[in-house]
Amino acid sequence: MSVVEIKGVTKTFAQGNITALENIELELQPGEFVSLIGPSGCGKSTLLRVVGDLTPPTHGTVTVNGKPAHQARKDGDYGIVFQDSVLFDWRTVAKNIALPLEMLGWDRERRRTRVEEMLDLVELRSFADHHPWQLSGGMQQRVSIARALSFEPALLLMDEPFGALDEMTRERLNLELLSIWEKLGSTVVFVTHSISEAVFLSTRVVVMSPRPGRIAGVVEIDLPNPRTAETRYTPRFFELVTKVRELLRSRGEHLLPEEEELLEADR
Amino acid sequence: MKRIVEWLPALAVFVLVVGLWEGLVRALHVQQFLLPKPSTIVSVFWSDRHTLWPAGWYTFKEALGGFAIGSGLGILAATIVGRFRTLGTALMPIFIAANAVPIIAFAPIFGAWFNPISPRSKMAVAGVLCFLPVMVNTLRGLNSAKPRQIELMRSYAASELEIWRRVRVPTALPFLFTALKVASVLAMIGAIVGEYFGGSLNALGVLINNAADVFQFPLAWAGILVASLLGIALYGAVVAAERVVVRWAPDTRDA
Ligand SMILES: Nc1ncnc2c1ncn2[C@@H]1O[C@H](COP(=O)(O)OP(=O)(O)O)[C@@H](O)[C@H]1O
Numbered sequence: 001m002s003v004v005e006i007k008g009v010t011k012t013f014a015q016g017n018i019t020a021l022e023n024i025e026l027e028l029q030p031g032e033f034v035s036l037i038g039p040s041g042c043g044k045s046t047l048l049r050v051v052g053d054l055t056p057p058t059h060g061t062v063t064v065n066g067k068p069a070h071q072a073r074k075d076g077d078y079g080i081v082f083q084d085s086v087l088f089d090w091r092t093v094a095k096n097i098a099l100p101l102e103m104l105g106w107d108r109e110r111r112r113t114r115v116e117e118m119l120d121l122v123e124l125r126s127f128a129d130h131h132p133w134q135l136s137g138g139m140q141q142r143v144s145i146a147r148a149l150s151f152e153p154a155l156l157l158m159d160e161p162f163g164a165l166d167e168m169t170r171e172r173l174n175l176e177l178l179s180i181w182e183k184l185g186s187t188v189v190f191v192t193h194s195i196s197e198a199v200f201l202s203t204r205v206v207v208m209s210p211r212p213g214r215i216a217g218v219v220e221i222d223l224p225n226p227r228t229a230e231t232r233y234t235p236r237f238f239e240l241v242t243k244v245r246e247l248l249r250s251r252g253e254h255l256l257p258e259e260e261e262l263l264e265a266d267r
Numbered sequence: 268m269k270r271i272v273e274w275l276p277a278l279a280v281f282v283l284v285v286g287l288w289e290g291l292v293r294a295l296h297v298q299q300f301l302l303p304k305p306s307t308i309v310s311v312f313w314s315d316r317h318t319l320w321p322a323g324w325y326t327f328k329e330a331l332g333g334f335a336i337g338s339g340l341g342i343l344a345a346t347i348v349g350r351f352r353t354l355g356t357a358l359m360p361i362f363i364a365a366n367a368v369p370i371i372a373f374a375p376i377f378g379a380w381f382n383p384i385s386p387r388s389k390m391a392v393a394g395v396l397c398f399l400p401v402m403v404n405t406l407r408g409l410n411s412a413k414p415r416q417i418e419l420m421r422s423y424a425a426s427e428l429e430i431w432r433r434v435r436v437p438t439a440l441p442f443l444f445t446a447l448k449v450a451s452v453l454a455m456i457g458a459i460v461g462e463y464f465g466g467s468l469n470a471l472g473v474l475i476n477n478a479a480d481v482f483q484f485p486l487a488w489a490g491i492l493v494a495s496l497l498g499i500a501l502y503g504a505v506v507a508a509e510r511v512v513v514r515w516a517p518d519t520r521d522a
């Protein structure tokens with residue numbers, strides 16, 4: 001059974017008469033790591049929010065774990081991570097991670113054990129009692145990831161989670177995310193602006209084109225696992241990056257100059 | 268220890284100003300009705316303590332009552348208006364406009380509505396003064412939760428009530444305390460100015476007003492000193508409560 005099944009999804013916003021998504025078809029198998037890439041405004045976030053039942057599709061259906069997306073959300077089937085970590089200032093790091101567990105009605109002891117496991121996983125144990133503003137951007141994002149993983153959702157939705165971080169932190173967190181993903185075996189939908197990040201992380205890269213948001217093509221990433229810092233220097237990595245870039249280009253006649261630049265800068 | 272060191276410059280300035288005041292009044296032989304010496308004010312503050320302090324307490328209770336009622340109703344109104352968005356969009360401009368009205372101008376009217384001698388008319392003035400800033404700020408706070416935070420809660424299938432309790436209310440608390448600090452000051456002003464338009468003979472505002480009328484300026488000034496100390500005490504209590512309730516915020520420490 002596929003974890004996510006997107007069938008003929010179209011999303012229009014009356015406001016501004018925008019077709020953010022047009023006839024999207026996509027299926028994710030368990031354990032897949034799928035990146036969505038495309039210039040800004042091509043509907044990546046909207047697609048993620050439709051999958052998470054945070055906004056309804058205008059047409060089409062989304063199935064998560066064999067259930068309608070709405071039911072999946074009610075059942076806590078996915079965890080979500082946004083670009084800004086969306087932590088609650090009034091909660092400590094440990095309490096932020098425990099939030100979904102509280103919502104699910106876990107008792108205190110069970111919460112405590114799980115939060116400690118998660119703190120170890122993202123290597124923040126000594127920061128358990130700190131407040132979010134006392135952490136660096138990278139650490140905040142690790143808290144946010146720990147929170148999304150804490151209740152072991154089958155599906156992890158990530159919307160440019162490392163977009164606001166510097167290159168070095170980003171590459172380190174990429175490696176951490178991969179090791180977590182391998183350990184937990186969850187299915188990931190990962191939105192990114194960066195071609196190399198998409199290729200490095202994914203089992204599949206879905207290239208989107210804007211106005212209206214469509215799937216321009218899909219690139220299977222057959223790089224060997226586990227991926228390491230050296231993976232980025234292999235010829236196959238370059239080939240795949242080029243392949244994704246060409247797909248972006250071929251549909252890129254609508255790209256604004258600054259978007260073209262953004263994608264170029266990634267080379 | 269650090270606290271004391273932080274307070275030292277302010278203390279030094281205070282001592283300097285009071286010393287200068289005392290020195291200048293003495294050196295220039297300033298008339299008492301223009302400006303009494305601080306030492307005279309303090310000695311009256313002590314010698315007349317049996318009338319001054321109870322008068323202060325009487326007025327403080329009015330201010331406190333008005334503060335509690337006005338702020339309580341402000342929080343309640345913000346909660347109701349915040350719950351129903353359409354009500355909020357209809358009422359918010361009116362409240363903001365009302366917030367700019369010099370409410371204190373109504374003080375004589377409240378005297379007519381309630382018994383002018385009773386403390387209730389002063390509580391009404393203080394309460395009305397407190398209501399609007401608390402209501403407007405609390406509502407702003409309740410609506411300041413970030414859309415992403417709400418979305419995150421919805422991803423956990425949180426109900427509106429849970430979003431309210433876990434996101435909107437904590438977000439609103441720093442806003443609320445900012446308003447309560449303003450309200451604490453307004454409550455004292457409301458009570459005293461209310462008493463200027465008449466009130467019980469053992470009320471501080473009446474005492475200050477009467478003393479000034481009969482040229483007992485040191486007594487009037489001592490009354491102002493009592494009012495100031497009580498005002499500072501109320502403000503300080505709100506700040507202390509804020510420290511306990513809003514422990515997490517990095518930027519409320521400087522209040
Ligand atoms: N709530 C909304 N109301 C109106 N238009 C929206 C809304 N959300 C997104 N859009 C529009 O939909 C398009 C896709 O947006 P988005 O999914 O955020 O793109 P991306 O994440 O790829 O940058 C954009 O043109 C954007 O302006």
Ligand SMILES: [Mg+2]
Binds near residue numbers: 044045046159
């Ligand atoms: Mg986006």
